[in-house]
Amino acid sequence: MNRLPVRQLSWGALGLAVLFILPRFLPEIRIHLMTEIFIFALFAVSFNLMFGYAGQLPFGLAALFGVGAYGTALVFNHFPGIPLLAALLIAALSGAVAAAFIGFFCVRLSGPYFSLSTLAFQMFLYAVALKWRSVTNGDDGMGVVRPDLHLPALGSISMRSIHNMYYLTLIVVTIGILACYLFLKTPLGNSVVTVREKEIRASFLGYNVFLIKLLAFSASGVLAGLAGGLFVLYEEFVATTSLDMNMAMTPVLMTVIGGSGHFLGPVLGAVFYLMLQDWISSLTSYWMLLMGGMFIVVVLYFQGGLISLLKLDWIWRLRNRGNR
Amino acid sequence: MKTILGIEGLFKDFSGLEVLFDLNLEIYEGERHAIIGPNGSGKTTLFNIITGLYRPSRGKIFLFDKNITGWSSHRIARSGLSRSFQIINNFPKMTVYWNVRSAVVSRFNRRFNWTTILDWDKEIERECDRVIDLLSLSDVRDVPASELSYGKQRHLELALTIAREPILIMLDEPTAGLNSEETRNAVQLIRQLTEGKTLFMVEHDMDVVFNLADRITVLNYGRILATGAPDVIRMNEQVKKAYLGRK
Numbered sequence: 001m002n003r004l005p006v007r008q009l010s011w012g013a014l015g016l017a018v019l020f021i022l023p024r025f026l027p028e029i030r031i032h033l034m035t036e037i038f039i040f041a042l043f044a045v046s047f048n049l050m051f052g053y054a055g056q057l058p059f060g061l062a063a064l065f066g067v068g069a070y071g072t073a074l075v076f077n078h079f080p081g082i083p084l085l086a087a088l089l090i091a092a093l094s095g096a097v098a099a100a101f102i103g104f105f106c107v108r109l110s111g112p113y114f115s116l117s118t119l120a121f122q123m124f125l126y127a128v129a130l131k132w133r134s135v136t137n138g139d140d141g142m143g144v145v146r147p148d149l150h151l152p153a154l155g156s157i158s159m160r161s162i163h164n165m166y167y168l169t170l171i172v173v174t175i176g177i178l179a180c181y182l183f184l185k186t187p188l189g190n191s192v193v194t195v196r197e198k199e200i201r202a203s204f205l206g207y208n209v210f211l212i213k214l215l216a217f218s219a220s221g222v223l224a225g226l227a228g229g230l231f232v233l234y235e236e237f238v239a240t241t242s243l244d245m246n247m248a249m250t251p252v253l254m255t256v257i258g259g260s261g262h263f264l265g266p267v268l269g270a271v272f273y274l275m276l277q278d279w280i281s282s283l284t285s286y287w288m289l290l291m292g293g294m295f296i297v298v299v300l301y302f303q304g305g306l307i308s309l310l311k312l313d314w315i316w317r318l319r320n321r322g323n324r
Numbered sequence: 325m326k327t328i329l330g331i332e333g334l335f336k337d338f339s340g341l342e343v344l345f346d347l348n349l350e351i352y353e354g355e356r357h358a359i360i361g362p363n364g365s366g367k368t369t370l371f372n373i374i375t376g377l378y379r380p381s382r383g384k385i386f387l388f389d390k391n392i393t394g395w396s397s398h399r400i401a402r403s404g405l406s407r408s409f410q411i412i413n414n415f416p417k418m419t420v421y422w423n424v425r426s427a428v429v430s431r432f433n434r435r436f437n438w439t440t441i442l443d444w445d446k447e448i449e450r451e452c453d454r455v456i457d458l459l460s461l462s463d464v465r466d467v468p469a470s471e472l473s474y475g476k477q478r479h480l481e482l483a484l485t486i487a488r489e490p491i492l493i494m495l496d497e498p499t500a501g502l503n504s505e506e507t508r509n510a511v512q513l514i515r516q517l518t519e520g521k522t523l524f525m526v527e528h529d530m531d532v533v534f535n536l537a538d539r540i541t542v543l544n545y546g547r548i549l550a551t552g553a554p555d556v557i558r559m560n561e562q563v564k565k566a567y568l569g570r571k
Contacts, residue, residue, distance in 0.1 A: 212436075
């Protein structure tokens with residue numbers, strides 16, 4: 001228990017190594033897809049921090065994604081010289097601040113009341129983004145110029161190339177997901193799970209249920225905001241689509257299909273969702289229908305999600321049955 | 325004697341139904357105080373008010389001379405008061421170790437710590453194992469709480485209650501549902517765990533009460549009938565009529 005998780009670390013390092021050499025073998029369009037997958041993997045992980053670990057379904061988490069996205073775009077447009085990493089930091093922080101504000105009202109509610117009140121905030125922000133044309137440019141959206149990345153040791157790196165954008169996203173997302181993983185291993189992460197398990201018992205043990213849920217939601221907001229910031233950088237554009245209903249559903253579908261019971265479930269869900277979308281949408285425009293069907297099948301028949309299939313428990317079970 | 329918990333003129337009604345009526349009670353430092361009374365006499369309601377689950381309709385509650393009326397449960401818990409529940413109330417999906425650890429983390433005030441890895445914290449691990457050992461739960465250390473036998477779940481309930489090292493321990497029917505041998509063991513255990521501390525308990529089993537308590541309060545229909553040493557209570561005519569006499 002007290003040793004470093006060597007096996008996980010080596011698998012993680014291997015996975016990262018593969019992702020680092022992968023662009024050499026992929027056509028550019030695939031690199032675009034991969035970059036998008038990374039961003040949504042981070043978004044889905046931030047969703048699952050609240051859904052899987054804090055036990056609350058944050059339906060309107062895209063509000064924080066949107067705040068991060070619009071925040072980044074506004075910062076780039078109003079302060080053109082701002083360093084790229086500073087803009088991403090602002091995205092993460094604005095996500096956290098927005099989460100703390102929204103959470104202050106929503107976190108004291110639970111179950112569907114929490115879910116729907118967060119969604120209400122998202123729809124409110126959607127309306128603001130749509131109507132406040134002088135700031136957000138309404139449904140025309142805002143274009144963003146992706147600035148170069150200045151690093152102390154490496155000098156200036158051009159972000160015009162999708163390859164560099166791929167690597168930047170990979171590194172930032174890895175840091176974000178790793179931070180989330182470590183967060184759950186800290187006493188505060190343990191508090192989040194303890195409160196999920198039984199609020200009343202936790203409060204009689206001295207846990208401030210409201211504050212812990214609020215902190216969990218804010219942590220979720222950091223990652224969602226960061227994902228939003230990366231999304232704007234990648235798209236070089238922000239519009240109301242990053243705050244709409246579709247964006248609200250995306251992390252829910254990814255997480256549930258991938259499996260909310262495992263830390264990497266949402267990552268797998270994001271990979272599956274976007275690859276399937278990429279493939280099916282080239283065949284038919286009804287791809288959402290298929291995704292909805294998948295969602296229903298997962299909810300009804302294997303709640304562990306896709307990741308539970310990877311654990312191969314069922315093979316062992318079949319084998320044991322044969323031996324009996 | 326020093327008063328640890330003071331209750332002054334406490335009233336509670338649930339939309340017109342009067343549950344507690346002008347309650348005045350003092351729990352002294354170091355004593356084992358039991359509260360008895362027929363079903364529905366308001367014992368658990370009193371516990372729930374003291375621990376911040378309900379607000380009293382009127383009246384004040386003092387803990388170590390601080391007015392804690394209206395405080396939230398977690399704040400009261402952090403002030404040195406810890407309680408158990410009549411119905412098993414643990415974290416069912418977590419292992420025994422994890423259950424206890426959640427209490428120990430809170431005791432060490434690391435609830436909001438986000439800069440250390442919990443699994444690597446030797447100090448917390450040692451303290452958890454000490455508590456687990458004390459409650460003889462070592463053999464089920466890594467078993468989820470929901471899979472424990474009823475008796476072991478009672479032990480875990482006690483473990484969660486004492487892991488915070490409270491000054492005032494409040495136990496709500498700690499022997500409920502235990503057989504006579506388990507009850508004897510539980511009494512022994514409670515005596516050992518509350519050594520040098522203050523115990524305030526609700527209990528139905530008169531053997532347990534007269535065995536453990538230094539003082540007894542009898543509650544009937546939300547009013548205090550009598551408070552005093554076990555022998556005094558045993559002899560009290562009113563108490564005999566309302567409660568003990570039925571035996």
